[in-house]
Amino acid sequence: MTISSGGVPSPKYQRLAADLRRRIAEGEWRDGNALPVETELEQQYGVARNTVRLAVDVLVNEGRLVRLQGKGTFLREHPVLDHRAFGPLLPSQRGDGLAAPSAVYHSEAEQAGRRLSAEFEMLIVRARVDVAERLGLQPGEAVVVRRQLRLLDREPYSIEESHYRAGVAAGTALMEPDPVPGGDEAVLAELGRVEVGAVDQLVARMPGPEEAQWFQGGPGVPLLVQTRVTYDRRGPVRVIETRYSADRCRLIYGLGRLDARVK
Amino acid sequence: MTISSGGVPSPKYQRLAADLRRRIAEGEWRDGNALPVETELEQQYGVARNTVRLAVDVLVNEGRLVRLQGKGTFLREHPVLDHRAFGPLLPSQRGDGLAAPSAVYHSEAEQAGRRLSAEFEMLIVRARVDVAERLGLQPGEAVVVRRQLRLLDREPYSIEESHYRAGVAAGTALMEPDPVPGGDEAVLAELGRVEVGAVDQLVARMPGPEEAQWFQGGPGVPLLVQTRVTYDRRGPVRVIETRYSADRCRLIYGLGRLDARVK
DNA sequence: GGTGATTTGTGCGTATGTATT
């Protein structure tokens, strides 16, 4: 073991993990270069391959390393795209700070030199209990879910699902299995339901198996989940749940008066 | 193998993990009961102990299970406490929606029947590059960091760090190694620096080793990190970075007009 | 296009350590 095993009586694989962290921080294996292969790490540290794998597992689950079968082990890349979830928009963008039509997403990405695309789905399902509660529905009542699967530079970025009470969507373009040009907000406005407020709830958690499969993030990449309930003067209008791959997204909220500096 | 290995040619440990997920979802091992011990799972599924551990590893890193040496393997508990990061406060609370004095935290916890405590530290350090940038400082300039380590029912909940430019804090109570009664906002107000706006940036990531040690969450529990830059009319005032253990916290933002329903 | 070498993935077995009960 070339690792200082002096005062710290911790297990080998943990010391090994700590040493790899140090070497990463010091800049070995910059950019896209691979780490030494497992057999070489065995020899460098004089441990069994199993121990090497345990150590690398730790860093993988911290989101620092990615293993690719047949290729090697690499530093995880973190190309982030900011998304302004609320607040003053750039002059070139429409909206009052609350609504974030698809166009806003795309212009954010464009200005960062990235490309955002989306697939659309519409489905009618029984409301999840938490959705039903927020919309004031009976448990098990039907809701229309309009889903956008967003890709950033071809890679999974977010899943956005708008939940509408069936009665609201009935007979409108919201029942069509296609995105509404101008955004769902336009349809709501025609119905006289202009969203003037919202409550956002933010949580982070690890993806479940289906989510992990879609997001392709692998272990160590949490999801950032934003659950927005929008309101007009009559009450709740819709629930918008957006799940972001946390290594690709930062959510921005502009709050209060920002006349001085908008950053 | 009692698992249906029919159409799915995935590895044993992954099928085993999927089966454990199913059994968890179906309610075996409710409340605080332990899962079968590893040797029993070996026999139930007819695999090596190593394979059992690989499968359980998956669920541990998804945040679903916790392993306790000498005791067993258990479902992870998720007692969450909402924290209102912005928006209309309850009538019993002071504040304009922007500032969140410690008193607010405590009353939130109290109303949920939980108890929140905090330890305080003050330190003077060179500004991190991102903090320096946001405060408009030269790289490496000194900042005063006022840190609150918050515990919820005796368990680690959050780390909040306010970063002040040294020039701002000099000669004020902000240099004292104790919390300011009434909150740091009171001191800023005396200096004529009333915070009127803020920009929040939200990200989720896995904890580093020191963070993991403090939060005691183990693998599978991400952090939710809120980085707030507050502004008065002259410019940025301070950077407040708050790291939450994601399994114990939900952040709430009230946005726009919420006269109708405040939930 | 294919073949073999490389590299990580999966799976088995065994032994011993450490914390809890």
Place this chain on the structure above:
DNA sequence: TAATACATACGCACAAATCAC
């Protein structure tokens, strides 16, 4: 103290994906 249960560590073999030739 003894038994239980997870943690650490070694070893081996073969599979699957990738890459260089």
